[in-house]
Amino acid sequence: MSVSEPDPEVFARWESAVEFRLFGDVSDPTLTVPEQIAAKVGDRIIAGGLAPGQRIAEQELADEFKVSRGPVREAIRILEREGLATVLPRRGAVVTQLTARELRELFEIRAGLFDIVVRKVGTARPPELLAVLRAGVTRLEALAELPGAGDGYAETIYRLIMITARFAGNERLYRLIRALSLQTLRYSKLGLASVERRRRSAKLWRQSQKSLERGDVERLLELSRQSSRESGDEAARLLEQAAQGAAGGR
8 A cells, every 4th residue: 555545444443542522531430420420411412412502400310320419510510611511500500502702712722722733743743643644534525525424524523633632642732622622513513514615624634634744834734723713613603693593583
């Protein structure tokens, strides 16, 4: 196999280690009871089973998990810390509902953190990461052309971001990027719903992969920032559009 040919098996090995959940890199038996509850409720939020703004009922969760309300409250605090839940005075906890401005801010923060990753991997250029990106971007290009593949496309981008961050070798940085990526994943799916938007995104990812292979760190930084900015802006635009529609329907 030549250096430019994608190896799907390399990407498959790495993607299996990336989970869309809190504490995804920790086995359940080592988690405390509140952490286990937070992970399971977080799964529902990230997957869209609990909608933004939906109430998180303490007693219902206590009954479901057969615990007192104490561990549930601690689980909710964990979800709040991770940005997935918001505790409102006199109303209790709800699934975090981001405004368009907040969403843009999160994408901006994640892009800034990812700059550190880009500089690290752009200098080292790990051969295995290059192989993962070749195969991953090839998958993005295929998903870009499939109607209704927005969720799968956004999930593949999440995996590529987290795999790349892992190669930077900074565990705290990895965890920060993962937390922000989990908060924004459901909105990324919204912003990547159209074929046109996915094609544009895949083009930027292919250019980024080639820049990394050349060792052109400055161009890689530019493309990474552009990709994040465009994704955040599109998701925020659709969020604003939905909010205006809801306000007009009242």
